[in-house]
Amino acid sequence: MTTAPPSTAFDAPGPGQWTLDRSHFPGATTPITEWLITDSMGAGMERVFADVGVPADRIEARFVHGFMYTRLVPLIGGDRPPPKRLPPALVLKVATRVHPAFRARTKAAERSLTARAFVDVVRDWEQTTRPRLVARNRELQAVDVETIDDAALDAHVGDLLDQLLENLTLHFELHGHDLGPIARYLHAAIGWGLDPSAATDALAGASPSTARPVVRLAEIRRIVETSGADVRTLDDVRAVSPEAAALVDEHLEEYGNVLATGYDITAFTLAEMPGVLLSGIRTAEVPTGEDGAATAAALRAQVPPEARVEFDELLADARSVMDMRDDNGPQTVEWPTGLLRRALMVAGRRLADRGSLFEADHALELTPQEARTALTGALPSPDEIEERSRTRLAQLGFDPPALLGPDEPEPPLDVMPAPLAEMVATVQTALAHLGMDGASTNDPYVGVGIGQEPYTGRARTADTADEAIEKLEPGDVLVVRATSPAFNAVLAVAGAVVTANGGALSHAAVLARELGISAVVGAAGAPAIPDGAMVTVDPLAGRVSVS
Numbered sequence: 001m002t003t004a005p006p007s008t009a010f011d012a013p014g015p016g017q018w019t020l021d022r023s024h025f026p027g028a029t030t031p032i033t034e035w036l037i038t039d040s041m042g043a044g045m046e047r048v049f050a051d052v053g054v055p056a057d058r059i060e061a062r063f064v065h066g067f068m069y070t071r072l073v074p075l076i077g078g079d080r081p082p083p084k085r086l087p088p089a090l091v092l093k094v095a096t097r098v099h100p101a102f103r104a105r106t107k108a109a110e111r112s113l114t115a116r117a118f119v120d121v122v123r124d125w126e127q128t129t130r131p132r133l134v135a136r137n138r139e140l141q142a143v144d145v146e147t148i149d150d151a152a153l154d155a156h157v158g159d160l161l162d163q164l165l166e167n168l169t170l171h172f173e174l175h176g177h178d179l180g181p182i183a184r185y186l187h188a189a190i191g192w193g194l195d196p197s198a199a200t201d202a203l204a205g206a207s208p209s210t211a212r213p214v215v216r217l218a219e220i221r222r223i224v225e226t227s228g229a230d231v232r233t234l235d236d237v238r239a240v241s242p243e244a245a246a247l248v249d250e251h252l253e254e255y256g257n258v259l260a261t262g263y264d265i266t267a268f269t270l271a272e273m274p275g276v277l278l279s280g281i282r283t284a285e286v287p288t289g290e291d292g293a294a295t296a297a298a299l300r301a302q303v304p305p306e307a308r309v310e311f312d313e314l315l316a317d318a319r320s321v322m323d324m325r326d327d328n329g330p331q332t333v334e335w336p337t338g339l340l341r342r343a344l345m346v347a348g349r350r351l352a353d354r355g356s357l358f359e360a361d362h363a364l365e366l367t368p369q370e371a372r373t374a375l376t377g378a379l380p381s382p383d384e385i386e387e388r389s390r391t392r393l394a395q396l397g398f399d400p401p402a403l404l405g406p407d408e409p410e411p412p413l414d415v416m417p418a419p420l421a422e423m424v425a426t427v428q429t430a431l432a433h434l435g436m437d438g439a440s441t442n443d444p445y446v447g448v449g450i451g452q453e454p455y456t457g458r459a460r461t462a463d464t465a466d467e468a469i470e471k472l473e474p475g476d477v478l479v480v481r482a483t484s485p486a487f488n489a490v491l492a493v494a495g496a497v498v499t500a501n502g503g504a505l506s507h508a509a510v511l512a513r514e515l516g517i518s519a520v521v522g523a524a525g526a527p528a529i530p531d532g533a534m535v536t537v538d539p540l541a542g543r544v545s546v547s
Contacts, residue, residue: 008398012405013062015081018069020402021061023482023501024263025068026463028395031367031388032161032340033264034063036168041070044172052117052180053109054427055102055420066395069404072427075101082408092415102420109419112180118321121177125324129170133331136163140339141257145346150375153347158372160340164333171332178325182505183430184422185318188310192303196433197448197542200504202299202315204513205291206322209330211514213255217277217284220247224281234274237281251277257338258330261469265364269338276469283474283493287515292319326510347374358382365389396463433503444525445546448504449539451518455496459546461531477537479529483508491515496537498544500526520544 012018025033042060049058057073074082076099086092096102111117140163143156182203189199223244224231231237238245256271270277296315303311341364348363356379357363363374365388370379379385413421433448461479462468468478475495482501483491491497491511495518499508502521512519518539526544529535534547 008065010064010067010401010404013064013069014071014405015079016071016073016405017082017408018062018064018071018404020400020404021068021070023506025066026396026481027398027400028066028266028392029063029068030264030266030364030392032364032371034066035368036161036164037061037068038063040165040168041172042073044169045176047169048173048176050105051108052112052176052423053105053107053419054176054423055096055105055109055416056424056427064400064404065398066392067398067400071408072431074408075105082406084406084409086409086411089412089415092411096411096416096420102417105423106417106419109417109423113419113422116317118177118181118317121174122321122324125174125328130327130331133167137331137335137339138253140336143343145343150350153343153350154373154376157340157343157347157374160336160343161368161372164336164340167332167336171328174324174328174332178321178328179430179505180426181314181317181321182325183426183433185314186433186504187422187425187429188307188314189299190429192307192311194299194302197450197504197539198295198299200433200509201450201513202292202296203319203322203510204295205293206319207326207510207514209323209327210511211287213251214280214284214287214515216247216251217280218286220244220251220281221284223247231278231281234278237278248277248281257335257342259334259338259341263334263337265337265341265344266361267341269341271342273469279469279493292513322510326507344371344374347371350375351379356382358386359389362386362389365392430505433505443543444528445520445523445544447499447520447522447524447542447544448502448509449518449520449542450504450509450512451496451516451539453518454536454538454540455518456534456536457495459498459529459531459533459535461527461529463527471531477535479526479531479535481527482506483511491517497521498523498526498529498535498537500524 038061042058045060046058049056055075057075057078059070059072061068061070063069140160145153145156148156186196186199190196220237224237224240227240229236229240231240234248237248252271257269259267260270260273260276261267300308300311344363345360348357348360351357351363351374352360362382362385363371365385366374413424416424455477457475457477459479460468460471460476462471468480472478472493474493478491478494478497480499482499483497497508497512497517497519499506499521500523502508506521508519508521518537520537520539520542523544529544529546536545536547538545
């Protein structure tokens with residue numbers, strides 16, 4: 001990493017303090033993705049915070065030189081510079097009880113904590129929202145972007161941008177509902193003195209959507225191996241039997257246009273990497289992760305007897321939202337974003353053929369406004385768009401600061417009404433265990449351990465998921481900054497995983513539990529592990545050792 005040049009200062013993008021979040025975007029984010037996240041996160045979180053009674057206005061995101069920063073915006077005065085110090089505790093205590101905004105949030109928090117509204121949200125997801133999203137994704141996927149004319153392709157890009165902005169707002173709103181029960185369970189577990197890593201291990205097996213792609217690939221592998229056929233292409237796999245052909249086509253129909261190497265439109269889709277799918281078929285095994293029952297029983301025995309019924313209820317609530325949480329991203333974001341990438345690449349090829357772009361993938365550098373009329377309107381010169389690409393990629397070499405802006409003092413929990421204090425603690429727990437609170441240990445090779453058995457293997461360090469896919473051999477230890485849901489095929493062949501970012505609720509942690517592999521997440525020094533070095537991943541100690 002290199003420090004940003006003096007002319008590229010990392011200034012706070014607004015009032016208050018901002019925390020670097022590399023869990024989804026490692027840097028060099030495209031203009032379209034910056035727009036989508038900036039315009040959707042605040043709106044989605046504002047909705048759900050008001051609904052469940054969080055005494056903050058929203059979590060919002062801004063990008064500084066391609067790096068994502070987030071801020072928890074205060075309920076009152078969030079758009080003004082924060083005070084250097086808080087008013088006296090007595091003033092705060094009165095204000096949180098008499099100010100109309102706080103009174104409304106207190107009532108919402110009381111309802112949320114007692115009415116379990118997330119039950120309706122999960123039911124609606126399963127019965128209405130998810131089927132609607134899948135149907136819309138399939139409708140957009142059915143558009144033949146290769147043959148439609150320029151005006152129709154521009155309109156299709158516009159439809160995808162509109163759909164994604166709506167979806168992402170929903171995406172963040174849903175996360176407020178699913179993370180609430182999980183964070184309340186973890187907050188209570190920590191209060192009872194339970195190990196938070198063990199508490200999250202008790203959630204294993206509650207997310208079948210996470211393991212579903214690997215289960216299907218393992219079934220295709222079984223059919224191929226039973227046939228004895230030597231398969232070198234996907235067409236060879238299809239030729240094994242009608243059943244194998246149907247399963248391959250079903251897999252591509254469901255996952256082919258889903259982003260497979262990240263969250264930005266620069267990431268590749270599975271359809272663009274047939275060799276990866278073939279490798280997944282050759283190596284996939286039925287996941288061996290446990291269902292968390294044994295861990296839950298051991299934890300329950302450590303809970304005070306008078307709190308065990310509460311433990312059971314909180315754990316059941318947390319498990320009930322896990323599948324929605326993990327299925328949310330692929331349906332709301334990664335599938336339609338993959339379709340947007342597909343459309344932009346076709347537009348880019350047409351523009352490159354005309355000399356309007358130097359390279360087809362320079363279409364990914366367009367702003368949302370430019371992308372809507374890329375083929376039928378005016379664009380900047382190809383030199384200007386090429387310069388955007390160079391500038392954006394150079395950002396990967398920057399070393400962004402972890403925090404921007406002045407300290408933003410937080411009111412102590414004991415000045416708030418009890419329901420609000422519990423909601424604040426819930427949000428803090430969620431941010432900490434997602435790895436979004438900016439906290440880190442002094443030891444760069446220590447993080448959160450997932451699993452029960454140490455694992456030793458050869459490290460394969462990668463800056464991007466496509467690099468990881470290219471390098472990884474069965475049994476290797478995958479070392480990356482963070483993973484996305486599309487890493488499923490990669491982690492299915494990994495012996496263990498190490499990430500620099502994330503916490504016990506991060507994607508890497510959830511996937512490791514569901515697939516039954518050891519992991520250490522949130523080890524800040526992971527990117528410095530030499531590629532090819534022998535490492536031991538010890539989940540019980542939460543440590544990575546380099547031989």
